[in-house]
Amino acid sequence: MLQTNLEHITSKEQLQQVIESNEKVAVCCGRMGPMCIPVYEIFEVLREKHPDIKFMDMEFDSPDAEVIRNLPECRTFRGLPFTVYYRNGQVVKATTSIQNAKQIKEIISEVLA
Amino acid sequence: MSHHFDVIIIGAGPAGLAAAIYTARAGVSTLVIDQSSAGGQVKTTHQVANYPGFIEPVLGHQLAANMKKQAERYGTRFELAADITEMDLTGDAKWLKVDGETYTSKAVIIATGSSPRLLNVPGEQELKGSGISYCATCDGEFYTGKDIVVVGGGNSAMEESLMLLQHVNSITVIHQFDTLQAEKITADKVMQHPKVSFLWSHEPRGFEKQGERMVIKAENLKTQEIVTLERDGVFIFAGMLPNVAILRNTGLQMNAYGYITTNESMATNLPGVYAAGDVRDKRYRQITTSVGDGTIAALEVIRSV
C-alpha cells in the first residue's frame, strides 16, 4: 500500500467506478520512490484548491495497475510515475516521470479546467 | 489582498523547515513558501543513514514529513505548490507576489536549495520518461537486459551506475573529463565492471528517438568530432545547480556559480535577508549542514524582529 494521504485505487473495478462517477479524475500510478513522492504530495496540495477533481493514487506493482500500465497513452513510458488524467471517463492526458507543481497546474488548466 | 508575517521562508527543505521550527516556536509569525511540496531533496532520498537521532536508516520522505509536522505544530503557515512571480527584498518591508496574492515581511530566509543540472540539449526535456531518466532506482528495471548510456562521472553517476548494472546488459558512460570525479572505491567498482565502457572527454549534444531506440549525439571535447550512439536509454546525473532563477534581479550577491554569498550569521548583502542550506556558497551540502544554516538564520531573525 502506498504511504500517501491520497485515496488509493486498489482494483480495476474501483478505477472504472471512480472515472464513471466523477467528471474529473487524476491518478498517479507509482511507487514510494523519488520521482513519485513529489507528485503525490503536489496532488495532496492541489486537492484543497480543486475540490471538483478527484486526485488519487495507485500502486504500480499491483496486478490491477495493468489497467494503467497497458493504456495506449502509456505505451512508450519508461519513467515512474505514470500519471493519467480522465475527463468524463476518457483519458485526456498522460505523463511519465516526475512533473513539478507548475507543470501539473498547467495540465489541470489545459484538460481539467 | 496583502498578508503580513514577521518572516517569510522561501523553500521547505531541511534548511527552511529547521528555520521555521525555530522562528515559529519563538512566537515569530512564519510563512513557508515552496513551489513543490515540503521536504526538498530529502523527500526524494530513499534512505538517510547519517542524520543524528536515527539508529536505523530513516526513509527520506518520512524524515521530511516529520520536519514539516514539527514546524506546523508550532504554528508555521505553509503555501505549497505555489509560484513566486515577483519580489522586492531591498527595502525594510519585503514583499512577494505568490499566485496573485501579496505577502509582506520584515525578514526573508532564502532556502531554495539545489536541483539536478539539466544538460539543456535538444531532446532532453521531450524524452524525459520515454528514454531519458534521472533515477536508477525508479526506472532501472524498464531497461532490464538493455544497453544504456549514463551521463556523468561524479558520485551520483557512479552509485546509480552500480544500481543499474543489476538490470542492464551494458552501460556506456559519457563523461566530460578524462577521469572520474567519484570517490575511488565506487569509481573502481564501475571501471572494473565488464559491462561498462567509457567515452571520455565527451558531452552529449542531442537526443532523438528512433522507434524504440535512443540516438545520442556526443561531442569529443578535444577534437570537436561528433559521434553517434544508438542505445535503449539514457540516465543523466550531471551534478547540481542552485535554485536561484527567481532571485536573479533582486540585488542579492552570488558567486560565479550562482550560490548566494553570506557571512557566518547567514546574512546576505541585503539587510533582513538571509540564505541557508544548499543554495548558499559553502563547501559541504548535507541535511545536517542545511539544518545548521537554517537554525542560525532563524536565531538571527528572532533576535532582529
Ligand SMILES: Cc1cc2nc3c(=O)[nH]c(=O)nc-3n(C[C@H](O)[C@H](O)[C@H](O)COP(=O)(O)OP(=O)(O)OC[C@H]3O[C@@H](n4cnc5c(N)ncnc54)[C@H](O)[C@@H]3O)c2cc1C
Ligand atoms: C539523491 C540524494 C541523496 C542525498 N542523500 C543525503 C544523505 O543521505 N544525507 C545527507 O545529509 N544529505 C543527502 N543529500 C543532500 C541533502 O538532501 C541536501 O543537502 C539538503 O536537502 C539541502 O537542503 P536545503 O533545505 O538547503 O535544500 P533542498 O532540500 O534542495 O530544498 C529546497 C526547497 O526549496 C524549494 N524551492 C526551490 N526553488 C523555489 C522557488 N523558486 N520558490 C519556492 N520554493 C522553491 C524546493 O522545491 C525545495 O523544496 C542527498 C541529496 C540527493 C539529491
